[in-house]
Amino acid sequence: MAILINGDTTVLCQGITGSAGAFHTRGCLDYGTKMVGGVTPGKGGQKDTNGLPIFNTVTEGVKETGATASMIFVPPPFAADSILEAADAGISVICAITEGIPTADMMQVKETLKKYPNATLIGPNCPGIITPGKKTGGDGSSSTFENGCKIGIMPGYIHTAPCDADSGKSVGIISRSGTLTYEAVWQTSSLGIGQTTCIGIGGDPVKGENFIELLARFNNDDETDAVVMIGEIGGSDETNAGIWVKENMSKPVISFIAGRTAPKGKRMGHAGAIIGGSDDTAIAKMESLRSNGVLVSESPAEIGTMTAEALGVTANAC
Numbered sequence: 001m002a003i004l005i006n007g008d009t010t011v012l013c014q015g016i017t018g019s020a021g022a023f024h025t026r027g028c029l030d031y032g033t034k035m036v037g038g039v040t041p042g043k044g045g046q047k048d049t050n051g052l053p054i055f056n057t058v059t060e061g062v063k064e065t066g067a068t069a070s071m072i073f074v075p076p077p078f079a080a081d082s083i084l085e086a087a088d089a090g091i092s093v094i095c096a097i098t099e100g101i102p103t104a105d106m107m108q109v110k111e112t113l114k115k116y117p118n119a120t121l122i123g124p125n126c127p128g129i130i131t132p133g134k135k136t137g138g139d140g141s142s143s144t145f146e147n148g149c150k151i152g153i154m155p156g157y158i159h160t161a162p163c164d165a166d167s168g169k170s171v172g173i174i175s176r177s178g179t180l181t182y183e184a185v186w187q188t189s190s191l192g193i194g195q196t197t198c199i200g201i202g203g204d205p206v207k208g209e210n211f212i213e214l215l216a217r218f219n220n221d222d223e224t225d226a227v228v229m230i231g232e233i234g235g236s237d238e239t240n241a242g243i244w245v246k247e248n249m250s251k252p253v254i255s256f257i258a259g260r261t262a263p264k265g266k267r268m269g270h271a272g273a274i275i276g277g278s279d280d281t282a283i284a285k286m287e288s289l290r291s292n293g294v295l296v297s298e299s300p301a302e303i304g305t306m307t308a309e310a311l312g313v314t315a316n317a318c
Contacts, residue, residue, distance in 0.1 A: 001223040002131035002197045003172065003214070004093050004120060005069060007147035012058065012067040012091075013038040014074050014082045016048050021073035024097070024153050026050055028071070031156040032133050032145045036065040058082075058089040069093040071128070071151045079124060080105035084112055087119040095151045096124035096208070106206035113208075121208025127178035127200035128152015132159035152200070154178070158186050162194035162223055169311040172218035173198040174211055175230035176237075177258055180300060184228050184256075187304025193313055196224045203232065211241035219249055226252040226311055228303060229294070231285060233259035238285045242292035252310040255289050256297045257282045 011028065015021040016038025029035050029050060037053045044056035055061035058070065070091045074082040079098040086094045101124045113119060122129050133148020150156045162170040171188055173195055175181040181200050188195060199214055201207060211229060218224045227249075231238035238257060245253050259282045286296045297306045308314075 001221050003217040003221055003224075004122075004197060004199075005129060005131050005149045005151065007032075007131070007133060007149055008034070009069050009093070009149045009151075010034045010036045010065060010067045011069045011071055011149070011151055012036060012055075012061045012065065014058065014070055014072045014086065016040060016052065016054060016073070017043055018073055018075075020097075022049050024071070024073065025052070027153070027156070028150050030144070031148065031150040033149050033151065036067050037061050058085050058091065062089045062091065067091065069151060070095065072096040072098055072124075074098055076100040076102070080109050083109050083121060083124075087113060087116040090118075092118055093120050093122065093129070093151070094208070095122045095126070095128050097126060097128060097152055098123075099125040101125070101204070103204070103206055106204065110206060122199060123202040123204075123208060125204045126152070126202030126207075127154045127181060129197065129199045130154055130156065130159055131197045132156075132161040132195055134161045154198070154200070155182065158182060158189060159198065160189040160194045162196055163192065168192070168194065169225045169313050170194040170196050170223055171226045171228055171307060171311075172196050172214070172221065172224045173228045173230070174214045174218075175200050175228075176203045176232050177230055180230045180256070180258060183300055184230060184303045188228070188307055191304050191308045191313060193304075193307060193311065196221060205235065211237055212244045215241060215244060215249060215253070219251060224251065226254060226307060228307055229253055229255045230303075231255065231257045233257070233282050233285075239288045242289040242294050245294055246292035252295060253293075254295045254297065254303065254307045254310055255286075256300055256303050257285045257289070258300070
């Protein structure tokens with residue numbers, strides 16, 4: 001199983017005629033994602049560089065293709081409207097890759113999305129979401145996959161579908177950091193641990209799905225045996241997630257918090273990664289998570305081995 005997306009998910013790209021939208025649409029197609037078209041106002045009826053149909057609106061795209069998910073590469077000033085347009089068109093999974101959307105815009109988006117309970121927003125400012133497919137050919141980055149779905153900019157070939165063997169274990173991954181998502185994926189894949197679904201939730205202070213919502217989904221997924229949760233300085237999301245884990249989670253949660261050396265008051269990389277008080281520091285979050293039963297890795301290099309130990313997995317179990 002997986003959460004949110006699978007091999008049957010059909011995807012539109014909003015902003016498909018931009019350089020980033022076109023490039024990453026090609027990457028998703030190469031991975032095996034069912035990309036069915038794109039949206040660029042004023043260019044409806046044309047084809048993009050990948051040969052996909054372009055629509056003027058998301059509503060037209062959904063009507064013609066039956067798309068259920070959307071990938072957004074629209075410039076920041078227009079991205080908030082694109083998110084709401086997708087929700088209004090009935091898209092169930094909206095993945096906003098765009099970085100730099102004004103916080104005020106996202107606050108309005110969050111409030112408006114309450115009217116669309118069937119719409120799930122991933123991001124913005126995130127690498128996306130992937131449910132790994134089974135490798136069917138190629139080598140390394142040229143591999144092809146089936147029954148998977150990649151929506152975003154992540155390198156698909158490092159991900160591993162859940163193992164078919166009875167002894168195999170699988171994890172779900174949730175992360176505020178794109179590059180640390182890839183690190184956790186690479187380490188677990190190298191140890192023979194598959195991933196059911198990996199989600200980069202983004203590092204902005206106002207975003208869609210957060211740790212708790214996704215932890216709950218993974219907790220209810222029969223194929224997910226544990227969850228890797230990667231956080232960073234700033235805000236209280238990780239601390240709140242730890243409390244939720246203690247009260248609700250039935251599976252091991254392994255965590256890493258980035259930013260132990262970050263100075264107070266200085267933004268580090270992400271808009272939301274800024275220490276505003278003593279509870280925002282990496283150390284404070286790590287202590288809180290440990291007190292709530294979460295396994296906390298001291299180094300990003302130990303995420304994979306700590307996950308394997310929690311699952312009782314030996315190297316290359318599959």
